[in-house]
Amino acid sequence: MNQSFEDKKNTLFLVLAGIFITNALLAEIVGVKIFSLEKLLNTDPAQISLLGEFVLDFNLTAGVVLWPVVFICTDIINEYFGKSGVKKISFLTAGLVSFAFLMIYIITVLPPADFWVDINSVDKQGNSFNINSAFQTIFNQGLGIIVGSLVAFLIAQILDVTVFQKLRSITGPKMIWLRATGSTLFSQLIDSFVVLIIAFYIWGNWPLKQVIAVGIINYIYKFVIAMALTPFIYLGHYLIDSYLGKENAERLTEEASMSK
Numbered sequence: 520m521n522q523s524f525e526d527k528k529n530t531l532f533l534v535l536a537g538i539f540i541t542n543a544l545l546a547e548i549v550g551v552k553i554f555s556l557e558k559l560l561n562t563d564p565a566q567i568s569l570l571g572e573f574v575l576d577f578n579l580t581a582g583v584v585l586w587p588v589v590f591i592c593t594d595i596i597n598e599y600f601g602k603s604g605v606k607k608i609s610f611l612t613a614g615l616v617s618f619a620f621l622m623i624y625i626i627t628v629l630p631p632a633d634f635w636v637d638i639n640s641v642d643k644q645g646n647s648f649n650i651n652s653a654f655q656t657i658f659n660q661g662l663g664i665i666v667g668s669l670v671a672f673l674i675a676q677i678l679d680v681t682v683f684q685k686l687r688s689i690t691g692p693k694m695i696w697l698r699a700t701g702s703t704l705f706s707q708l709i710d711s712f713v714v715l716i717i718a719f720y721i722w723g724n725w726p727l728k729q730v731i732a733v734g735i736i737n738y739i740y741k742f743v744i745a746m747a748l749t750p751f752i753y754l755g756h757y758l759i760d761s762y763l764g765k766e767n768a769e770r771l772t773e774e775a776s777m778s779k
């Protein structure tokens with residue numbers, strides 16, 4: 520028996536929500552690692568001079584590997600489920616991330632078993648280290664980073680859905696690339712600075728100039744990624760339209776454009 524439209528609609532939302540939440544949660548957890556984009560691409564350090572004081576390379580949080588998937592999901596949910604769909608997923612994700620970090624904190628303060636520490640006290644090169652301390656260091660991100668990241672995430676999501684729907688009201692169902700890329704570029708401009716201001720300026724001791732300089736580097740990367748994601752937005756629309764059927768997909772997007 521063929522699936523009804525409502526069944527397909529609910530299945531689509533569930534799949535998109537699962538992908539969105541999984542990638543957002545993983546991005547927050549692995550974000551403690553900072554990697555060198557130049558080393559990954561085997562290029563010379565960028566050495567970009569900003570504000571006359573800071574020479575910066577593209578050293579980025581590992582979370583950026585996963586956030587592009589979140590960007591795509593946000594735009595697709597926005598297109599087919601509107602503001603209400605994005606808000607539901609965003610607040611649910613923020614709640615689940617908060618719960619995850621609370622559980623991680625509780626787990627890191629549990630007293631380690633002696634044998635676990637003993638058998639993991641030496642690495643493959645024969646160097647001694649404290650496995651429990653390493654575990655706590657990896658998983659216990661600073662409170663300022665967690666709060667800043669969650670606040671920036673929610674602000675960016677609300678801005679994204681607002682700009683997206685505003686552009687859709689102007690362009691109609693055409694020009695998917697404009698509303699998808701435009702909303703992402705605007706929301707991530709704000710996100711890039713909010714998280715740094717909260718985590719390192721208000722909570723930490725970075726001067727404002729350093730926050731601005733690092734924020735610019737982060738946004739350059741996000742700008743390039745947002746532009747590169749455009750074909751994947753169209754691929755996502757093609758797959759969903761094929762799954763729902765053209766008429767049902769148009770009906771769903773029309774309903775989404777009127778949601779609040």
